[in-house]
Amino acid sequence: MSYYLHAENFPDRASVYVRQNGQLYKINQVSGRVNNSVSRPSRLFSKGFSVELCVNRENDNGRTDHFIFTYTKKGNLRYSAKSLFSLVLSYIADNINHVDSLVDFPEQIAEKLFYAADARQKFTEPRTGLCALQKFTDAYGSLVLQTLCLKNGYLVISEKLEEIKSFRDLTCLDLSFCKLGDEHELLEHITNKTLSSLTRLLLKDNCLSDVGLRKMTAPVRVMKRGLENLSVLDLSCNPGITNSGLGYLLSFKKLNYLDLSRTGLQDINVAVCRIQTQIGLAHSEVPLKEFDHNSCKTEGWAEQTILQWKHTMQEAIQPEKTLKSRAAAQCFYGKRARTEEPLEFLVEESEPSENLQFYKPRAEMLSFPLLTGKSEVSEELQNKKSGVAEHKEQNFKSKQLSFSMADWDLLNSY
Numbered sequence: 001m002s003y004y005l006h007a008e009n010f011p012d013r014a015s016v017y018v019r020q021n022g023q024l025y026k027i028n029q030v031s032g033r034v035n036n037s038v039s040r041p042s043r044l045f046s047k048g049f050s051v052e053l054c055v056n057r058e059n060d061n062g063r064t065d066h067f068i069f070t071y072t073k074k075g076n077l078r079y080s081a082k083s084l085f086s087l088v089l090s091y092i093a094d095n096i097n098h099v100d101s102l103v104d105f106p107e108q109i110a111e112k113l114f115y116a117a118d119a120r121q122k123f124t125e126p127r128t129g130l131c132a133l134q135k136f137t138d139a140y141g142s143l144v145l146q147t148l149c150l151k152n153g154y155l156v157i158s159e160k161l162e163e164i165k166s167f168r169d170l171t172c173l174d175l176s177f178c179k180l181g182d183e184h185e186l187l188e189h190i191t192n193k194t195l196s197s198l199t200r201l202l203l204k205d206n207c208l209s210d211v212g213l214r215k216m217t218a219p220v221r222v223m224k225r226g227l228e229n230l231s232v233l234d235l236s237c238n239p240g241i242t243n244s245g246l247g248y249l250l251s252f253k254k255l256n257y258l259d260l261s262r263t264g265l266q267d268i269n270v271a272v273c274r275i276q277t278q279i280g281l282a283h284s285e286v287p288l289k290e291f292d293h294n295s296c297k298t299e300g301w302a303e304q305t306i307l308q309w310k311h312t313m314q315e316a317i318q319p320e321k322t323l324k325s326r327a328a329a330q331c332f333y334g335k336r337a338r339t340e341e342p343l344e345f346l347v348e349e350s351e352p353s354e355n356l357q358f359y360k361p362r363a364e365m366l367s368f369p370l371l372t373g374k375s376e377v378s379e380e381l382q383n384k385k386s387g388v389a390e391h392k393e394q395n396f397k398s399k400q401l402s403f404s405m406a407d408w409d410l411l412n413s414y
Contacts, residue, residue: 021041021074093117097128104275110140114301123163124312125303134166136301141169143199145300151202151293152177155313156306157186163309167302168194176204176234176294182212191219198227202234202293204259209240213248220251229254232290236261236356243271250278257281257290260356268354281358288357 016027026297070164072078089109093116102110114136123129126195136144145167150156151174157164164186173190180187191200212233217394219226235241241263258281265271272283289295298306 019075047236065231089113089116093120093122096122096132096135099135100239102135107140107143110136111143113299114144118302118305121308123302124308130162130166131351133163133302133305135168137168140301142171143301145170145298145302145306147172147296148306149174149296149298149405150157150178151175151296153179153249153310153313154180155308155317159313160309161186165189166267169197170195171197172200172296173198174202174293176202178206178292180206180208180213182209182240187212187216191216193225195225196225196229199229200232200296201227201230202232202291202296204234204237204293205237207240208235210242210245210248211240213241213245217248217251221248227252229334231255232257234259234291236291237263242266243274246274248273249275252279255279255281256360258358259291260358261354263356265356268356272356277357279358280360282361284355284357284359287355288359291357337353 018025018027068348088104090329093113096113117132119121122132125132146169146172148164148167149172150164157175157180173195175186178298190198191193217227220228231254233249233252233255236259239262241260243266249258258275258279260271275281276283
């Protein structure tokens with residue numbers, strides 16, 4: 001470490017000042033004594049004086065990060081050496097690409113190592129970022145990322161598709177408003193065995209049709225793997241889904257919540273009846289909180305990494321603001337731009353707004369027959385009670401008959 005001082009017009013080149021215990025003293029170079037009579041010290045340097053701290057990174061041999069520099073309350077500079085753990089952690093984070101595997105590595109240390117590598121932007125490098133991220137996902141799975149929200153993130157999906165596919169053991173995935181379509185590679189990855197732990201899948205407004213449902217449910221229907229643990233499924237705002245596509249949903253045996261609002265169902269009454277009878281879900285008249293997209297958030301070690309990807313994509317589309325400023329300037333000078341937002345608003349209002357959300361009723365409600373009345377249920381309960389009472393009396397009589405004379409004498413003695 002070296003210091004470079006740039007000074008101009010020093011007031012006194014023969015004087016030396018020393019700061020000690022918060023006080024400034026002037027040393028006489030001739031006698032070498034300290035002059036304590038300086039009560040109001042003069043300015044050490046002129047107003048144009050500047051100090052620059054320069055670190056020579058070519059000759060430091062990588063030791064510039066081995067010390068921590070702090071200032072005491074009295075203004076003195078103090079340095080302390082970093083711990084050996086911090087030095088090793090920094091070294092491994094800088095060379096995470098050369099690590100073979102992190103399997104059976106302690107989770108507490110791996111979390112710190114992940115944050116250290118993320119701070120050095122090792123996961124955003126174009127060549128080695130994917131390899132570094134896979135080493136953590138292969139070893140720790142859901143700890144790296146448990147829930148992933150990519151709502152309206154089609155740009156992030158197109159740029160970071162391989163990184164997104166590396167996340168394993170996800171329990172919640174939100175792909176709403178991404179316009180993926182039936183042939184997208186990510187939909188094929190969702191049915192992979194590595195995402196069998198997925199319990200919540202939100203595919204609102206993704207241009208899906210019956211063909212996409214057939215492909216998405218094929219592994220579950222044929223090989224009994226893939227989305228077999230799916231509990232919440234949102235397929236709303238996909239006009240390509242019709243009544244013929246409802247048969248593919250029968251493969252989800254653990255499905256508890258389903259949203260088919262604003263789809264291409266022709267006969268809604270028939271669809272509701274089919275879902276109630278074949279899938280076992282009841283129609284909800286009010287919106288369900290399970291389909292509230294605000295509750296889905298990205299959680300895990302890679303949360304900041306996902307936010308950094310989104311921030312990079314937002315910066316890439318910043319030139320659109322200049323187009324808006326041009327449109328504002330045209331309105332100012334009398335040229336009116338086309339208004340497309342009101343038209344989109346009218347189109348949304350013209351679409352049917354019927355709520356087609358379904359849920360699985362409680363087990364207590366399913367234990368009773370739905371077509372029997374209160375009188376029939378009460379009669380059945382009374383018959384059951386009378387039958388139980390008769391059974392108890394018969395058991396008691398049989399026990400009485402099985403007692404011997406010695407047993408009766410013992411009972412009568414109490």
